[in-house]
Amino acid sequence: MYFRYGFNSCVLTSVQERLKARKHVQSELTKAGKPLGVNLAKNKLSTDAVLDYVEGVRTLGPLADFLVLNVSSPITPGLRDLQGKEELQWDSLRSENRPPVLVKIAPDLSTQDKQDIAEVIMEFCDDGLMVTNTTVFSEMCTLARGKLPIVGFVGVASGQDALDKIRAGASLVQLYTALVYQGLPVVNKIKIELYILLKAQGFTSVAEAVGADHRVTEKTVKPQN
Ligand SMILES: Cc1cc2nc3c(=O)[nH]c(=O)nc-3n(C[C@H](O)[C@H](O)[C@H](O)COP(=O)(O)O)c2cc1C
Structure with a gap:
């Protein structure tokens, strides 16, 4: 099996051309509930990372249903430094048609x-945040004040894995490795397990379960009068 690891890609304009060529196909897919997301990162040797992101948003934004600005890859040197507050002042993104x-x-x-990321993201874009482990995203959930x-x-x-993330505050769950090892049927398996777990825990929908762990904690720590 062959993986492209660490943002290997052809140049931005090639991706743009490819997406343009299948724009009509994608618009049908989007209508059928299969949106296209494009993941953007800075170039490995870039000296102006913010410019890279802005260029990516400008070029591929009109061809995608949503974009992911990746400031987390351990592969691209310096990418993590971007997460500092000053570097995240991407004011120009706010005005883009995106x-x-x-x-x-x-x-x-x-x-x-x-704290910086939660504040800055809420300022310049309130679309969403992708977070890995439940501890971090419980905290981000609190910092972003919901x-x-x-x-x-x-x-x-599994359904339990998905529910752990949902209860900690996720309203969407992404997976990749399980698809590689178990194939597409894993999606239905997770949905069935999740349905059973939600029901057993007294929830009537996924939305009701989002952030449930925070509500339990809040109740527990609330001073008794
Ligand atoms: C082989 C492989 C390469 C990946 N490369 C990147 C990457 O370059 N940048 C990134 O943000 N995420 C990368 N990811 C993470 C995926 O986009 C996804 O967020 C993650 O795999 C989901 O977790 P899961 O695989 O445990 O389901 C990679 C994942 C795998 C398995």
Whole structure:
């Protein structure tokens, strides 16, 4: 099996041409509930990373249903430094005519980084945040004061895995490795397991379960009068 690891890609304009050529196909797919997301990162040797992201948004934004700005890859040197508050001041993105933009962050951030990211993202784009482990995204959920939709990912292979992320605050769940090992049927398996678990825990929908762990914690720590 062959994986492209670490953002290997042809140049932006090639991707743009390819997406343009299948624009009509994609618009039908989008209508059928299969949106196209494009993941953007800075170039390995770039000296102006923010410009790279802005260029990516400008070029591929009109061809995508949503974009993911990736500031988490351990592969591209310096990418993680972008998560600092100053580097995230991407004011120009605010004015772009663009689809929703999610920001994908790393699992091992300092408390200050998390605070900065939550503040800056809420300022410049309130579309959403992609977060790996449940501890970090529980914290991000609190820091973002419930205002940012959160996508949980890494290690989802069962309904229980999905529910853990949902209860911690995710309103969407992404998976990849389980698809590689178990194939597409894993999606239905997860949905059935999730349905059974939600019902057993008294939820009537996924939306009701989003952030349930925070509500339990809040109730537990609330001072008794
Ligand atoms: C082989 C492989 C390469 C990946 N490369 C990247 C990458 O370059 N940048 C990135 O943000 N995520 C990358 N990911 C993460 C996926 O986009 C996805 O978020 C993650 O795999 C989901 O977690 P799961 O595989 O445990 O389901 C990669 C994942 C795999 C398995």
